[in-house]
Amino acid sequence: MLSKWNHVPLRTIRNAVPFAKSSDGGNGAVADIDSGSGGSTPRKRADARRNEATLLEAAASTFVTSGVDAPVRDIAARAGVGVGTIYRHFPTRADLIVAVYRHQVEACAEAGPTLLAESGTPHAALAQWINLFVDFLVTKHGLAEALQSDDAAFETLHAYFLDRLVPVCARLLDAAATAGEIRPDVTAFELLRGVGNLCIGAGEPRYDARRMVDLLVAGLRQHRSTEPR
Numbered sequence: 330m331l332s333k334w335n336h337v338p339l340r341t342i343r344n345a346v347p348f349a350k351s352s353d354g355g356n357g358a359v360a361d362i363d364s365g366s367g368g369s370t371p372r373k374r375a376d377a378r379r380n381e382a383t384l385l386e387a388a389a390s391t392f393v394t395s396g397v398d399a400p401v402r403d404i405a406a407r408a409g410v411g412v413g414t415i416y417r418h419f420p421t422r423a424d425l426i427v428a429v430y431r432h433q434v435e436a437c438a439e440a441g442p443t444l445l446a447e448s449g450t451p452h453a454a455l456a457q458w459i460n461l462f463v464d465f466l467v468t469k470h471g472l473a474e475a476l477q478s479d480d481a482a483f484e485t486l487h488a489y490f491l492d493r494l495v496p497v498c499a500r501l502l503d504a505a506a507t508a509g510e511i512r513p514d515v516t517a518f519e520l521l522r523g524v525g526n527l528c529i530g531a532g533e534p535r536y537d538a539r540r541m542v543d544l545l546v547a548g549l550r551q552h553r554s555t556e557p558r
Contacts, residue, residue, distance in 0.1 A: 381418070382432065383408055383409075384404075384408045384410060384414070384415065384418070385428055385429050385432040386408075386432075387404055387407040387408035387409075388404045388407075388408070388425055388428075388429050389429045389432070389433065390407060391403050391404045391407055392426075392429065397422065397426055401415055401416070401422075404425075423483065427483065427486065430486060431486075431489065433465065434465075434489065434490055434493050434494065435493065437458075437461055437462060437465055437493075437494060437497075438493040438494055438497050440458060440461055441454075441458050441497035441498070441500060441501055442497075442500070444457050444458050444501075445500070445501060445504055450505075450508065450510060451501065451504035451505035451507075451508050451510060452505045452508070452510040452511060452549075452550070454501055454504070454505075455501040455502065455504075455505050455511075455546065455549075456543075456546050458497070458498070458501055459520075459524060459542060459546055460539070460542075462494070462498075462521070462524060463524065463528060463538065463539055463542050466524070466525060466528040466531075467528050467531040467532075467538055467539075491518075494521065495517045495518055495521065496517070498517035498520060498521055499516070499517035502515060502516075502517055502520065505549075509551055510550065510551060511549040511550055511551055512549060512550075512551055515549060520545075520549075523545060524542050524545065527541045527542050527545065528542070
């Protein structure tokens with residue numbers, strides 16, 4: 330089991346995860362992620378989900394600071410669980426990387442409807458969601474390598490990414506277009522692909538990826554005619 334964790338298929342990945350909450354080092358964290366797993370009551374199942382989320386957030390935070398090669402004991406300590414608990418849930422390091430990635434994709438997907446309901450306008454919700462998407466992209470160093478690796482664990486990540494995020498973006502675009510705030514001829518895939526391309530090279534000091542994305546989103550605005558009737 331240890332050998333599966335030591336032989337990491339992608340040594341250079343640095344999967345920082347922007348949506349993970351900072352851990353307090355394990356204080357107040359769950360004592361055992363398995364508590365409640367397999368239980369028959371909804372409360373126990375909910376506890377198990379929260380416990381797994383705590384572990385994934387701890388792993389994400391550790392990946393941010395130490396990379397995906399971080400010792401499993403560091404992840405366990407941050408989550409407040411035993412090393413064996415991580416091995417039981419994630420037999421290989423690739424399994425954990427995939428789980429963290431999917432967890433963060435879900436966080437981004439779930440943010441869309443919330444922003445649409447709570448923001449002042451659909452365009453404001455779209456802009457805020459795109460900012461979250463940028464956070465997700467610019468800190469996912471090595472993601473392209475992961476998607477192109479030979480490890481079977483990574484084969485479905487790209488499809489999962491698109492299946493979850495394209496519909497959310499489409500809903501935000503449709504709402505803003507219906508409100509007359511943006512042009513109606515931009516598809517979600519086009520926008521996400523464009524944002525992704527603008528985020529390439531985001532680590533270079535003379536390039537501000539977020540500023541370029543802001544300009545792109547501003548360019549979606551529907552320009553109302555100011556000519557006199």
